[in-house]
Amino acid sequence: MSGKNERILIIDDDGFIRMALTEAVSSWGYETHAAESIAAGTKAFEEFEPSIALIDVELPDGSGIDLLKKLKEANPELVAIIVTGNVDVAHTVAALRAGAHDFIGKPVRLEELEVTLRNAVETRKLRREVKAARRERAVALTFDEIIGESPAMQKAKELARRVADSDVNSILLQGETGTGKDLFARAIHFASDRAKAPYLAINCAALPATLIESELFGYEKGAFTDAKQRKEGLFEQAHGGTIFLDEIGEMELPLQAKLLRVLENGVFRRVGGLKDIKLDARIIAASNQDLKRAGEDGRFRSDLYFRLSVIQVDIPPLRERGEDVMLLTELYIARVNIKRKQKPLKGLTPEVERIFRTYDWKGNVREL
Incomplete structure (x- = not known):
């Protein structure tokens, strides 16, 4: 698996866990940064700009869930995964309400973490695609x-x-x-x-x-x-x-x-x-x-x-395109006829055709 272009911030107060997670996550192709507290994690978040964060619930200077809320307010696109030694209903509900994508229990199983990160990357990708699609609303064109x-x-x-x-x-x-x-x-x-x-x-x-x-x-x-x-x-x-x-x-x-x-x-x-x-x-x-x-x-x-x-x-410009004027005219008449409830339009009279062929069309196709 390649984590190219994905930055992962690891926040845990246990030095051994930080080292083990950083080594494993880096080996999967992600760019990583580690922090040991809310203060250090907040600073790293601002400087490192991660796309995914692994956050321990219990940190020496406060709650990881409170940190999660703060980070999600700063960047709603962040995909956060809560790491906790106490996987109970209360912690789970609090983490999900705060905006967590998923949670992992301690001791962390690397196989589970790798799958969770892969899902997080896919979730982030889908969110970006949906956001872009809503914004552009572009129709494929050949x-x-x-x-x-x-x-x-x-x-x-x-x-x-x-x-x-x-x-x-x-x-x-x-x-x-x-x-x-x-x-x-x-x-x-x-x-x-x-x-x-x-x-x-x-x-x-x-x-x-x-x-x-x-x-x-x-x-x-x-x-x-x-x-x-x-x-x-x-x-x-x-x-x-x-x-x-x-x-x-x-x-x-x-x-x-x-x-x-x-x-x-x-x-x-x-x-x-x-x-x-x-x-x-x-x-x-x-x-x-x-x-x-x-x-x-x-x-x-x-x-x-x-x-x-x-x-x-x-x-x-349309005036330099010769018979394209008539091709476009036929297309637009056909489109009008699809919506037209009265008798379909057959086309242009010879006089109108002559005018169309010699007209200057300063507004080009939009004017037509």
Whole structure:
């Protein structure tokens, strides 16, 4: 079994037990840290940032159950396992009410502990997946579902397909409003080896800079007035997956600088945090602006543009896609007819077809 990426904090006042548990848990592939009291455990929790904690009930400076409550308040995502020499109903109920995932009796049997930890890891993984799924509500999308047979659209889809299969960690989608940049981002994600991990999106034009920063980076408890507890940002929630930064051209320059450092160094810190966290997510950025020109005008960081545009997919406007206008029109008429209670629509009159083919479509597919 591999405990890669999982940190386990062991809190027990018995030095021999701490040593034995640390040695066993480390041998199973977990990163471990041990503490002998509530005070030491609290300090280690803040510095070590464990995902799982093994907590003895009876500690020299207080109750392990009280410590459990405190740690769960600071990080509700923590998976806690109570270790006790007195497995009775009262202790069990108190531990479960305090938020314990499970409990183990002393003397600790290593075979039982290994299974319990494996279950704890799976529980944490499932919680993260459910949380991400609720947030993203992303529907799987393939490139075949993006309608378009024009040479310009085929060229864009082919490049996007190749990018999806690559190990490139940052991609720029450039196109006018309404051209389908969000569809391309989702298709790239679901065509990649990251498809089973979260796909999370944020619109940089819809939120103020301070909120975008806390949404992306997360924050520590007490980082600002309303930070009542630690929160994971999208950089953490999207672990192994994809983050879609829509309308990145609207992001303020100071935040652009912070994003650039993340892309260059592959690590980030929560707002108010002191510890570097490794980034494992593909960044797909999109803009309806000419970011190269915006960089020359000082409205967008040129170094961030060059970092993002190593692979740039240009999505053509509808007016340059020829007969795709009619393909899309037929699709939308078919969709309307599914819901329509009156006589089905047969299609467009020749005059309307002529207008559609020559219309400028400034709003692109969204306008259609």
